[in-house]
Amino acid sequence: MSNTFATPKELVEELCRLRDLKVGIFGEKKPTIRSVSFAVPGTDYELTSWRVWEQAYRINVSDSKKTYDGVTGLKRRLPTCARGLFTYMDPRTKEQKIAIRGYDKFFNIDEIPLTTWNSLREHTKGPYELTVKENGCIIFISALSNGELIITSKHSFGAVEGQSVSHALAGERWLEDHLKKVGKSKKELAQELLKRQATAVAELCDDDFEEHILPYRGDRRGLYLHGLNMNIPEFTTASSEDVSAFAKVWGFLKTDSFYIHKFEDMKHFLEETAKTGRLNNRSVEGFVVRCHSTAQAGKRNSTNDFFFKYKFEEPYGMFRQWREVTKMLIHDKPLNYAKYKKITNEYVDFCRKKFQEKPELKALYLKNKGIISLREEFLLLSKLDAMTISVESSNEKPYTLLVPIATIGCGKTTVAKILEKLFNWPVVQNDNIPSGKGGPKKFARAIVNEFQNGHPIVFADRNNHIPNMRSALRSDVSAELEGVRYVALPFVQNLSTRSFVQERVISRGDRHQSIKVSEGVEKVNSILDMFYKQYKPFDPELFSHDEGYDDVIELDPHVGSLENARLIVDYMQQHIPDSITNYPSEDEFQRALEFAVNDYVPTYTKIMGESSLKKQERNSNEIQYFGAFIPSDKVKAILKDVIRSKGISWDDQFSSYTLQDSFHVTMIHRSQITLGPEMADLWQQYLNQLKKKRSNVIDHVSFTLRSLVWDGRVMCFKVDIDSKSMWFGKTGNPQLHITLGTTSPCIKPFESNLMLERLRTGKASQDEPEIHTIDVEPKVDITGTLQFLPKE
Known part of the structure; x- marks a missing residue:
């Protein structure tokens, strides 16, 4: 999934541009694209090896915010996903050409959202070619336009300083040996590859040269051919049958491969083979699976070739x-x-x-x-x-950490205290840890202390409502203690949950370490709003931070804390039977609930004020954007009235849309600071106003709703800011709007910007959806609270 270039010239020009700018495509500080040049001995040709920062491949195929331009909302892409790319300028024609073209970077099962079993089931189609993953180093073989054969490693050509024999030279020796056995020459192979405009891709496996994980001795040593890639920007590769036939003619060792037509049969075969790590009585590291993907459909010149790998974890x-x-x-x-x-x-x-x-x-x-x-x-x-x-x-995991994922008021502490009363499982409460530097690590340290004090199960009583918070907790604990099983406890979050827990928090009064109703309901609601805006659901397929959890127990605040505690007890009895020697009786459950609800009283008060919450809020580096947040019930009521006034049926026109849980007008986004000093000054004005305030709310801003706009993907209200407001003319977004909803969770809300820009300019490509508008008549004014949203 890279930018599509029709010719090598276009690709090389873009690679050179990015390299010379030393730009980090996804916001990284280091340059994403680098290059090294090699002279080809005895010729006037020069090879350029292109290297991509390794982590960029993973970001490129993710749905991370890093992959979107913060202002335009456009998707950022790598110019190429090839791992192993050499180009050259033909000295005679001055034409840019691709000399070596490796595979597009492909990933292991569950390594990225696109390679989970559920995702693969949805976007790939058979037949599935399973190719044995030989365990060596990759070698590329191709030809220059003058008929010169070239052999490279992934990023290097010829001799390498400090190495007696480089990988490329070792590969060349083996190639000469293979060709000799079938009576072929390097010149003949060069002509064949030149005719095909292809790169031969092989695995160098030779324990006499270099050992890896699996043994390659005797006649099993040599070059295993496993690919023939077209020397064009778009990844296009030959079938395993063609590769096998080519290997036979030119003397390469053949890589075993076979077809499985059905997805479930392929999955079953891989999982069963992983149990032994052997195929045909031979140890193998895993398989590369070649198939076709509908996820890339529609790309120009795309053959939809898609690879993923299944590496055997054990041994x-x-x-x-x-x-x-x-x-x-x-x-x-x-x-x-x-x-x-x-x-x-x-x-x-x-x-x-x-x-x-x-x-x-x-x-x-x-x-x-x-x-x-x-x-x-x-x-x-x-x-x-x-x-x-x-x-x-x-499987050595003697410790279990229960990690709730919730917002305030879902009942996580009550559940924790029920379990503590029943089984003496310690509850480490984040609210009992004083605010200040290193708080998250202190929280993790307190958890590790409980494990080291002989407790095999610990409850991490914290909201853990942000993905990187969940990831950091796992990393911090694992850094100090191995063998921890991480069990996620996501509490259901929806609109009814929000009103339900709000009532619960207010009725609870001051029986909480950090939220005191006696300080005012408005402050309570402000804190609740902050957590809801930050909340992201537990989803390993969507958030890489959520990968690594061993199991998930979904809980629901509506069913009550006692029922949620039972679900956890049932899980523990099934998966870790030693943890529960005697299943609690109904009376024991009820007494534990009585203790958690009535007897337990917090003994430590954590100040959610200037020393902690406000300190966090005032850290400008943690702010993602400033926005005017508008009550959701009011926005929905206006939307309903506008549609009804035009005689339109929601079910007929908008049934495919899912409305957002909250609504806001983005005033200025952090990414706009880089647009110049004017925007940087404007950002600072917002920060200055924030510093003057003692609460979450910076100001109140009024808007006039002008029109309802939609295009089959995203829907929004176009708005104008009140000309009398101190914020009039002080917004970073020229197209002020309230995004209402989208027709798919894969569609980002900021597509509203793109839609409104198309509407303003009248420019749209043929494949872009038609835009519809309804004027809001009579005029409707609405007021929002100006706040900031922290980074996730």
Whole structure:
């Protein structure tokens, strides 16, 4: 999923532009695009190897805010997703050409939202080509326009300083050997690849040159051909049958491949094979699956080729850890490893003794020699089976952390206190931790202390309503303690939940560490509003921060805290039976509820004032935008009246739209600071007003609703700001509006900006939806509270 370029010239021009600007496409501080040039010996050709910041591939296929321009709302894309791209200018024609074209970056199962099983089931179609994932280093083979054959590694060509034999040169030696066996020459291969305008993609597997994870010895060494890619900007690759036939003619080792036509059959095969890590009695690291994707349909010249990989976690995850730990040991670095702790400790003890006996093994190991033999000797002496111990070790999770995901008033503390009363599971309350620097890490430290004090189950009593908060909690705890099972407890959040919990919070009075109704209902509502605006649902497919949780128990505030506690108890009894020796009786449940509701009283008051909440709010680096927030019930009532006044039926015209939970007019967005000093000054004016206030609300701003606008994707009210307002003429958005809803959760609300711009200019491409408008008559005025929204 990259920008589409019709010719290599267009692609190279864009790559050069981005490289020379040293720009971070997704807002990163480092340049996204870099290049290195190589002279081709004996010719006047020069190869340019293009490199993309590795993390950018993942951001590029995500739905992260980083992938959208904060002002225009347009999607940012990498110019190419190729991993391994070499270009050159033909000295004779001065034409830019692609010399080497690697695969588009592809991802492992569950590595990104697009490669979850549910997503793959939805957007891919068979047949599915399963290709054995050989375990070596990638080699590219192609030809220049003068007929010169070139062999490269992913980013390098020819000799490499500091290496006796580079990967590219080792690949060239093996290529010469393969060609000799079938009576072919490098010149003939160059002519064939030039005729095809293709790059041959192979895996160099040779333990005599460099060891990886799996052994390649004897006649299993060499170049395994697994791809023929067209040398064009768009990723287009040959079928496995064509690759296999090419390998036979030109002497390459063939990569095993086969077809499975149905998705569920493919999924079942991969999951079953993963249990043994073997195919046809041979250890394999996994498979690359080639198929077609409807997610890319409509792209110019797209063949919809789509790859994903299924890497076997066991025992290869353990083997990779051992390899890295061994290098740490040799370099005398602190040994840090999160998984397979017990068996890895034994392996480290073995390595220490071995290196004392034979110190020369260290230097060889650092040259990637002896990796496999050292591992195999340890397993042989230990009389252990690698698959069995890795699976057993990966399941070592003696601790369980219950992580609620909620807003204030959902009953999470009541649930926690019920469980504490029944089973003595500690409840670590974030509200009991004083405000100040390092609060999140102190919270994590308090959790770890409870685990280390002998408690196998702990309840992390905090809202955890923001994805990076959930991710940071997991990271902070795991950094200090391994073997923790993370169980997410998302509480249902919808419009009825909001009014329900609001009533609950107000009726609770001052029985809360940080929210005191005696200080005023308006302040309570302000705090609740802040949490609702920040809240993002738990969704591992949508938010990468939510990946890594072991299980999910969905809870509902409406059913009551006792019923939610029962759901957790049932889960624990099923998945961790040792944690609940005796299932509580009904009387015990009721007594625990009585304790949680009536007997438990907070003993610590956390000030949600200038020292904490306001301090956080006033940190300008944490502010995403300033907006005028308008009561949702009022907006919906006006929308209903406008539609009714024109005799339009909601069901007939707008049934596909889902309205937003809250509504606002964006006044200025943080991304606009970079547009120039005028916008930077305007942003500062908003910050200055914020500093003068002692509450969440900066001001009240009035607007006039002008028209209802929609295009089948997004719907909004176009508005004008009151000319008498101090904020008149002080907005960063020339198209002031209230986004009302979209027809899909995949559609971003800021598409309203694009729609209104098309409406203003009258410019639209043929494939863009038609825009409809209704004037709001008679005139309707509406007032919003000017506030800020923090970064997520």
